[in-house]
Amino acid sequence: MQKSRDNRKISRRLLYAIIILIVGQAIYHNIMLKVESIRIEPLGKMVVVNGHDMHVYSEGKRGKPTLVFLSGSGTAAPIYDFKAIYSKFSIDYRTAVVERSGYGYSETSGLSRDLDKVLEETRKALSLAGEEAPYILVPHSMSGIESLYWAQKYPDEVKGIIGLDMSVPEAADNIRVLPIANSVMKMARLIGLQRVPFIYPVEYIGLTPLEMDQARYLTNRNAFNIDMRNETSAMLKNFDRIEYNMIKEVPILNFVSSDEESREEISEFSELVKCRLIYLEAGHYVHQFEADTIYREGKTFIESLAQRQ
Known part of the structure; x- marks a missing residue:
């Protein structure tokens, strides 16, 4: 009996310690957000789209083919994620990184992340920043779906797509969005779990x-925010918007990571459209590990697009 009471005491103390730790972490996180907010300094142009600021960062000479970099879901700081690769392409071409609502230096919107709304915001932000179509889209991961939809809806605006382990409609079969995902992300944001390095x-x-x-x-500011959560909720519905007969002539070069599941999905996709695959022994963020290869092969691909005109 005494041992049982002792165990309960230990359990209660452990629970109290965990609660204190979580509350302390949440307080620290929110204090630091205020401190860090005055240190955040956008590098590119801030433009107002649908009542909120969006950030577009561009490099390279105008008049050259324009490559538009689109980040994957959850990549909180796109212009820094892409720096290793766009800094190479901007030597020869015009490059632009569009940071979606809730990403990078852009504000959160709290609006629906329906594919049409996301695409229209991207197009509007580029236009307001002074960039002009047609573009060569360079999507990473989930933004591959936005890029395919862009080519489907506005074919004259898309000369080609250079995918960075980009998602394809076949990926929907292997994605499971748990009902509690939104709540878990919301709680993680509240207590600042993004500050834990691993x-x-x-x-x-x-x-x-x-x-x-x-x-x-x-x-620290963007992770798990409402726009990212809304993206997760809209993900599977957005996958269903792609019509293969509308994109089968779009030139696509996709750099595929070493993930076996990803390779199987993209292989099925490539049989239905005009897509060349280059397999890399690298993780999902292929542009971080294989920037030289992507630049070299990407440049050859861009030159082939010029020959098609």
Whole structure:
């Protein structure tokens, strides 16, 4: 009996300690958000779209083919995630990184993340930033679906697609969005779990110390926000918007990671459209690990697009 009471006491103390730790972490996180907010300094142009600010960062000479980089879901600081790759392409081409609502330096909107709304915001942000179609889209991961839909809906605006382990409609078969996902992400944001390095690592390549600080501030501010949560909720519905007969002539070059599931999905997709695959022995963020290969092969692909005109 005494041993049972002792065990209950230990359990209660452990529970109290966990609660205190969580509350302390949440308080610290929210204090630091205010401190870090005054250190956040956008590098590109801020434009107003649907009542909220969106950030577009561009490099390279105008008059050259324009590559538009679109980040994957949950990538909290896109311009820093993409730096290793766009800095290579901007030597020869015009490059633009569009940070969706809730990403990078852009504000959160709280609006639906329906594919039409996301695409129209991207197009409007580019236009307001002074960029002009047609574009060569460079999507990573989930933004592959936005890029395919863009080519489907506005074919004259898309010259081709260079995919960075981009998602394809076949991926929907292997995605399970749990009913509690939104609530879990909301709680994680409230207590600041993104500050735990192994939960939301900030491991971008080729950044200066100041850029790395900015990437961390943006990750702390953006991770698990409402726009990311709404994206998760809309994900499967957005996958269903792609019509193969509308995109079968779009030139696509896709760099595929070493993930076996990803390779199987993209292989099925490539048989239905005009898509060339290059397999890389690299993780999902292929542009972080194989920037030289992507630049070299991407440049050849862009030159082939010019020959098709």
